[in-house]
Amino acid sequence: xxxxxxxxxxxxVTRSVRGNELLVEFLREQLxxxxxxxxxxxxxxxxxxVHVNGELVKxxxxxxxxxxxxxxxxxxxxxxxxxxxxxxxxxxxxxxxLQCGFCTPGMVMSAASLLKDNPKPTEEEIRHHLQGNIxxxxxxxxxxxxxxxxxxxxxxxxxxx
Amino acid sequence: xxxxxxxxxxxVADAVSALSADExxxxxxxxxxxxxxxxxxxxxxxxxxxxxxxxxxxxRRDGDVLVIGGGTTxxxxxxxxxxxxxxxxxxxxxxxxxxxxxxxTIGGSIANNDPSAxxxxxxxxxxxxxxxxxxxxxxxxxxxxxxxxxxxxxEIVTEVRFPIPEKSAYMKFEQIAxxxxxxxxxxxxxxxxxxxxxxxxxxxxxxxxTEAEEALAxxxxxxxxxxxxxxxxxxxxxxLHGTAEYRxxxxxxxxxxxxxxxx
Ligand SMILES: Cc1cc2nc3c(=O)[nH]c(=O)nc-3n(C[C@H](O)[C@H](O)[C@H](O)COP(=O)(O)OP(=O)(O)OC[C@H]3O[C@@H](n4cnc5c(N)ncnc54)[C@H](O)[C@@H]3O)c2cc1C
Ligand code: FES
Ligand code: FES
Numbered sequence: 001x002x003x004x005x006x007x008x009x010x011x012x013v014t015r016s017v018r019g020n021e022l023l024v025e026f027l028r029e030q031l032x033x034x035x036x037x038x039x040x041x042x043x044x045x046x047x048x049x050v051h052v053n054g055e056l057v058k059x060x061x062x063x064x065x066x067x068x069x070x071x072x073x074x075x076x077x078x079x080x081x082x083x084x085x086x087x088x089x090x091x092x093x094x095x096x097x098l099q100c101g102f103c104t105p106g107m108v109m110s111a112a113s114l115l116k117d118n119p120k121p122t123e124e125e126i127r128h129h130l131q132g133n134i135x136x137x138x139x140x141x142x143x144x145x146x147x148x149x150x151x152x153x154x155x156x157x158x159x160x161x
Numbered sequence: 162x163x164x165x166x167x168x169x170x171x172x173v174a175d176a177v178s179a180l181s182a183d184e185x186x187x188x189x190x191x192x193x194x195x196x197x198x199x200x201x202x203x204x205x206x207x208x209x210x211x212x213x214x215x216x217x218x219x220x221r222r223d224g225d226v227l228v229i230g231g232g233t234t235x236x237x238x239x240x241x242x243x244x245x246x247x248x249x250x251x252x253x254x255x256x257x258x259x260x261x262x263x264x265x266t267i268g269g270s271i272a273n274n275d276p277s278a279x280x281x282x283x284x285x286x287x288x289x290x291x292x293x294x295x296x297x298x299x300x301x302x303x304x305x306x307x308x309x310x311x312x313x314x315x316e317i318v319t320e321v322r323f324p325i326p327e328k329s330a331y332m333k334f335e336q337i338a339x340x341x342x343x344x345x346x347x348x349x350x351x352x353x354x355x356x357x358x359x360x361x362x363x364x365x366x367x368x369x370x371t372e373a374e375e376a377l378a379x380x381x382x383x384x385x386x387x388x389x390x391x392x393x394x395x396x397x398x399x400x401l402h403g404t405a406e407y408r409x410x411x412x413x414x415x416x417x418x419x420x421x422x423x424x
Contacts, residue, residue, distance in 0.1 A: 002166075019164065019165045042199070043261065049260055056263055062264060114259075129259055132261060
C-alpha cells in the first residue's frame, strides 16, 4: 500500500491505495463518488471519464497511485456553487442529451474538456472529440445538440452524418 | 490484476535503477499495459511509472530532425509537432480518442510494437533513430516483428528522432471498432529518397514497401505506382476484420492516397 494525496473536486483527500488500484476504483469505492461509471473497463466507452490536472482521462485506465499530488475533477464537482446544474448539464437536460444516463457523466466531462480548449466547436469537432464516449441510447444527435447549445451556438435541427 | 507495487521515479537514472529489480516493468501511459494487466497476461512485481519524468517529455526541432521525448503524450505531439512535421502531428492526433491521447506515449507505443501501431510506420518511412538510456538504434534494426523490438530487459525508450521530410502523409484505414488501423501507410518524401512504412498489414509487423519507395523516388506521383505489384497476401494478417487479400489490396490504395495527400 502507498499513501496518496489528491485534490478531488476541491477537497484534499489522503488515503492508502494498492499498487493495482485503478483511479476509478479509488473514486467509487474509497471516496464513494459513484457518479463516475464503469461501462467497459477496457478504455473503450468513456463512462469513466474524469479530469486529472485539467486533462480528460479514462479513470479505468490509470492507477490511483499515479494521481498522487494531482487535481482530480469528477461529475460530482460540476454543478454550480448553489447546487444548480452547470451550463453543460442543463443543456443535456434541455436537449434530451440523455436517456438512461449511464454514459452521461463521461459525456459531460468530455464535453467540458472540449469547451475549455475550443469554446465554439463545430458539429464535426464535437463528434470527433466524442470518439471515445459511447452512448447506447441517444444516437448522439441530442448530445451534439446539447453541446452546441452549451457553447452558445445554434443547434442543428437534424444533425448530419 | 495480480498484485504489484508502483514506483514513481522523477529521473531516467532512477527509473533505470528501479527497473533492475526482478520482474519490474516500465509503465508509460498505461493505455496498452493496463488492459494487458487486467487480462492477467503480465505479472510484474513492480511497475516503474515513467509519467513523472519531466526530462522525457518534449518536442523540439534540431535542424532537420524532430526530436521527441519518449514520455511525450500523443496529444502533445499532435499539438507541438504540427508546425514542423504536420504528417506526424496528424498521425498522433488520430490515435484512439482524446482521453487515450492524453495518457498514451510515443515511447510506450514504440516499445510495444503492436502490429497495428501507428508510429512505427512513420519511424520506418523516415528512417528514425530510437534512443534508449544506453544506446541509439536505427528504426530498420529496432522493429523485429510483431511485439518484438531490439530493446533489452529494463531498457527505456527515452527519445525518438525523426528526420523531417519535405512532404508526408499518414493514411489510416480505420478498423472502426478499435480505431486502430486495419492498414496504415506513412509516406515521406525527402529531397533524395522516399520512404513508405506500412503498419497493420503484415504478420511480421511494420515494414517498408521498398518497391514503392524506388518507384516513387524517381516520380513522386500516384501514377508511379501503377506498375508496382502489391506485397503478397501470403504475408498478411487475416482476421474477422479483413482477409489477407483485402489487407494486401489496401496497401497500394492507401499509398496512392498518401502520395496524393502529402503536404
Ligand atoms: C481505445 C484505444 C485506441 C487506440 N488506438 C490506437 C491507434 O489508433 N494507433 C496506435 O498506434 N495506438 C493506439 N492505441 C494504443 C495507444 O497508442 C497506447 O498509448 C500505446 O500503444 C502504448 O503507449 P503507453 O504509453 O500507453 O504505454 P503502456 O501501455 O504504459 O506500455 C506499453 C508497453 O511498453 C512498455 N513501455 C512503456 N513506455 C516505455 C518506454 N518509454 N520505454 C520502454 N518501454 C516502455 C511497457 O512496459 C509495456 O510493455 C489505442 C489505445 C486505446 C486504449
Ligand atoms: S469504463 Fe473506462 S472507458 Fe469504459
Ligand atoms: S443515455 Fe444511455 S448510454 Fe447514453
